[in-house]
Amino acid sequence: MIPVWDQTMGTLIGCLDATLRRVGGAPTYLLSDNAKTVTVEHVAGVPVRHPTIVAAGRHYGATVHSCEPFDPQSKGGVEATVKIAKADLVPTETNLRGAYASFADLSTAAWDWCEHINARVHRETGAAPAERLATERAHLHVLPTAPHTSALGEERLVNDDQTIRFGSVRYSTPPGHTGSRVWCRIVGEELVIVAASPTGVAEIARHALSTPGNPRILDVHYPHHPGGNHPRPPRPRARTQAETNFLAIGDGAHTWLTEAAATGATRVRATMARAVEFATILDAARVDQALGLAAAAGRFNDHDLGSILDHLATRSPAGDLVRADETHSAQPGTSTWERFGT
Numbered sequence: 001m002i003p004v005w006d007q008t009m010g011t012l013i014g015c016l017d018a019t020l021r022r023v024g025g026a027p028t029y030l031l032s033d034n035a036k037t038v039t040v041e042h043v044a045g046v047p048v049r050h051p052t053i054v055a056a057g058r059h060y061g062a063t064v065h066s067c068e069p070f071d072p073q074s075k076g077g078v079e080a081t082v083k084i085a086k087a088d089l090v091p092t093e094t095n096l097r098g099a100y101a102s103f104a105d106l107s108t109a110a111w112d113w114c115e116h117i118n119a120r121v122h123r124e125t126g127a128a129p130a131e132r133l134a135t136e137r138a139h140l141h142v143l144p145t146a147p148h149t150s151a152l153g154e155e156r157l158v159n160d161d162q163t164i165r166f167g168s169v170r171y172s173t174p175p176g177h178t179g180s181r182v183w184c185r186i187v188g189e190e191l192v193i194v195a196a197s198p199t200g201v202a203e204i205a206r207h208a209l210s211t212p213g214n215p216r217i218l219d220v221h222y223p224h225h226p227g228g229n230h231p232r233p234p235r236p237r238a239r240t241q242a243e244t245n246f247l248a249i250g251d252g253a254h255t256w257l258t259e260a261a262a263t264g265a266t267r268v269r270a271t272m273a274r275a276v277e278f279a280t281i282l283d284a285a286r287v288d289q290a291l292g293l294a295a296a297a298g299r300f301n302d303h304d305l306g307s308i309l310d311h312l313a314t315r316s317p318a319g320d321l322v323r324a325d326e327t328h329s330a331q332p333g334t335s336t337w338e339r340f341g342t
Contacts, residue, residue, distance in 0.1 A: 001085050001110040003103070003188075009037045010185050013056045013151035023133065025140025026060045031067060039066045052150050059148040061141040088113055103188030152194055153185025162221060166191060170215035171207045175223070191216075233258060246272040249279050252292030256300075265300035275305060286312060 002015045012035070020026050032038045039047040047066045057064040089109055091097040100106045118129040125132060156164040158177045163170040166184045171191060173182065182195040186209065193205040207216040236254050238244040247253050253275065260268050279287040290308040294300065299308070 001081075001089070001114050003089075003106045003110050005103075005186065005188055007035060007037060009050075009052055009150055010153045012037050013053070013148050014153075014185065014187075016056065016060070017147040017151045020060060020143055023140070024137045024143075026062045026143055027140055028062060030057065030062045030064045032064060034066050038064060056148040056150055059144060061143075085110075085113070103190075107188065146196075149183075151185075152183035153192070154183065155181055156184050156193075158182055163215070163217070164193065167209075168212040169210045170217070171205070171210075172215075172217045172221040173205050174221050177204065234261070242269070242273065242276070245276045249275060249284055249291065250288030252288035252290070252295070256291040256295040259295040259298070260300045263298065263300060267302060268300075271300070271302065271305060278305070278309060282309065 002018060004011050004015060016030070034047065036050070038050055038053050040050050041048050049064065049066075053064050087094070089097070089106070091099050100109070118133075121128050122132075154166070156166060158164055158173050158180055160178055162173050162175065162178055164173060164182060164184065165171075171184075171193065173193060173195075177195055180195065182193050182204070184191055184193050186192075189209055191207045191209055192203055193207075194202060195204045205218075205221070207218075210216050236243075236247055236257050238247050246257070253272075256275075257268070257272070260271075265271075275287055275291060278290075286309065290305055290312060293308055294304055299305075
């Protein structure tokens with residue numbers, strides 16, 4: 001039992017694929033109602049199949065049949081499942097089931113209902129459907145690795161900004177799919193995006209449906225581009241051997257260079273060379289720690305790095321940092337002059 005929002009061809013074949021994979025194989029025949037996605041029309045009482053559903057059945061190794069209208073033996077069997085599912089899943093005064101908070105909750109309830117029904121002993125066969133299925137699975141056809149393309153949805157091209165357009169709305173995709181074709185289909189209140197991979201077709205993204213003018217962009221899809229339009233902090237990238245040696249000290253070196261450049265510090269290259277010399281003589285981890293402390297405290301003068309290293313070597317670990325700014329002064333206060341002349 002799979003709840004859906006619509007009865008389009010993509011949804012129908014998607015449900016068919018999910019059902020066959022849950023069963024573990026394809027039977028020889030598939031029985032359906034007389035929906036337009038299955039039967040286009042009747043000519044002299046003979047149902048004319050939809051070409052797409054015929055291709056899907058051939059893909060799975062099964063022949064699709066539609067039930068006979070007003071025939072209890074065929075149509076009754078199709079409608080009985082819907083009637084039972086509605087009685088147990090749709091909130092009514094009879095079953096006292098509460099309303100669902102989301103479409104996902106309805107899908108979960110349908111799954112739990114199937115697990116309960118298939119594990120219960122059937123009064124006619126004297127066995128649970130799950131047990132009978134384990135026996136019948138040996139007679140089913142092996143399923144193809146990938147689903148039929150109609151089950152994947154509508155094809156879209158991933159643009160250079162890692163987005164696709166669906167319903168005049170931009171939706172983001174993970175890295176690695178730029179310039180490739182993906183497929184989009186609506187599942188309940190969400191847009192599911194799938195793509196081909198070396199191991200088969202797989203879901204790569206899922207978004208809540210949106211409206212034009214309200215794109216759905218996930219920051220996780222842009223790991224190297226933090227969210228928002230604020231200025232980005234520069235990322236140090238070495239271009240000379242001296243820069244490579246300095247940045248190799250550690251994260252503290254990266255932070256120090258970024259902060260020193262932002263504050264307009266002078267003699268940056270000289271301090272970097274001195275830090276490399278300290279890292280060669282002393283422990284590189286300690287120099288990296290000192291650079292990080294210097295960046296946090298805003299100390300970028302010539303001898304600040306050496307002073308911090310001396311402090312770390314002779315005293316206890318650094319405590320609370322005091323960042324030097326224009327509001328801080330080392331001058332003594334004037335409280336001693338308050339009583340002068342009184």
